[in-house]
Amino acid sequence: MSEDAPATALRAQAIDQSFGDVDVLSGVSLSVARGEVAAIVGPNGSGKSTLLHILAGIAAPDGGSVAVPREAAGARSVGYLPQRPAFRDGFSARDTLGFYAQLLDGVDDEDVAATLDRVGLGGVADRSVGSLSGGMTRLLGLGQAVLGEPSVLILDEPGSGLDPAMVERLFGVVGDLAADGTAVVVASHELPAVETHADTVYVLDAGDFAASGSPAELLTETDTDSLSEAFLRIVRAQVGESTVRAGVGGRSSKKTAGADTAETDDTAETDADDGVETDADDSEVNGGE
Numbered sequence: 606m607s608e609d610a611p612a613t614a615l616r617a618q619a620i621d622q623s624f625g626d627v628d629v630l631s632g633v634s635l636s637v638a639r640g641e642v643a644a645i646v647g648p649n650g651s652g653k654s655t656l657l658h659i660l661a662g663i664a665a666p667d668g669g670s671v672a673v674p675r676e677a678a679g680a681r682s683v684g685y686l687p688q689r690p691a692f693r694d695g696f697s698a699r700d701t702l703g704f705y706a707q708l709l710d711g712v713d714d715e716d717v718a719a720t721l722d723r724v725g726l727g728g729v730a731d732r733s734v735g736s737l738s739g740g741m742t743r744l745l746g747l748g749q750a751v752l753g754e755p756s757v758l759i760l761d762e763p764g765s766g767l768d769p770a771m772v773e774r775l776f777g778v779v780g781d782l783a784a785d786g787t788a789v790v791v792a793s794h795e796l797p798a799v800e801t802h803a804d805t806v807y808v809l810d811a812g813d814f815a816a817s818g819s820p821a822e823l824l825t826e827t828d829t830d831s832l833s834e835a836f837l838r839i840v841r842a843q844v845g846e847s848t849v850r851a852g853v854g855g856r857s858s859k860k861t862a863g864a865d866t867a868e869t870d871d872t873a874e875t876d877a878d879d880g881v882e883t884d885a886d887d888s889e890v891n892g893g894e
């Protein structure tokens with residue numbers, strides 16, 4: 606790896622995931638550098654949450670591997686905001702983040718207060734979490750995810766339920782974190798915000814990335830004027846029209862059975878035992894970058 610190249614913060618290789626006979630992810634690979642905001646977009650049911658669970662180490666994939674080199678600086682490697690964050694009622698926002706702070710080395714009350722301010726909840730820090738609106742609860746989830754300055758931040762639909770100003774604020778926070786070196790993977794349907802704030806966009810459809818590149822590259826490739834238009838063009842090209850996805854469906858969509866088999870067979874790390882290595886002190890992950 607050259608001195609100047611941004612270090613890889615997260616690498617997923619040949620991820621396969623099925624539920625029953627439905628193949629949701631088939632050979633998905635991506636690499637995210639420190640300081641990069643990578644957005645995963647895709648139709649409903651295309652597998653974004655499934656992929657994020659795997660990247661966050663919450664679920665082991667059927668095949669493939671995830672590696673997150675341990676960073677010396679942060680109190681933890683990966684922060685994760687689920688699609689529907691929920692907190693135990695009866696505690697304030699401050700106490701809730703305080704609880705999570707206790708679980709992390711070197712994170713104190715000052716960090717909790719700074720985090721609440723950062724996500725826009727400083728003014729309601731002492732309100733019970735049960736009295737927070739859905740959007741505020743999501744912001745608290747973002748606060749929980751960024752506590753301890755993880756080197757990788759994984760956000761599942763962080764803008765869902767937030768008003769446009771809050772969506773902008775949230776993506777602004779994400780941009781600030783990336784500027785400080787955090788690698789961010791965000792699944793989002795907020796395509797205008799993604800177009801403005803993401804460095805790389807991955808369009809997940811039919812089990813794998815149908816397209817990827819910077820927002821500008823996707824607009825150029827699809828000859829469109831906005832990421833929303835580019836998205837529609839890409840996913841309509843996949844199946845003729847955009848619908849709720851029910852998975853790749855027995856390898857019947859864009860991949861052939863042979864292609865899937867070849868990817869699986871080619872991959873040395875598809876053993877489930879090798880699966881997720883999110884906390885691995887895995888310096889070889891950066892080797893050759």
Ligand SMILES: Nc1ncnc2c1ncn2[C@@H]1O[C@H](COP(=O)(O)OP(=O)(O)OP(=O)(O)O)[C@@H](O)[C@H]1O
Pocket residue numbers: 624629647648649650651652653654655656850851852
């Ligand atoms: N635990 C599970 N058991 C069975 N099927 C599942 C499970 N989790 C996800 N699926 C299926 O996998 C597919 C992908 O779901 P996923 O939630 O990852 O999609 P998504 O792209 O995040 O959707 P959305 O944009 O609507 O949130 C769907 O067909 C879903 O029904």
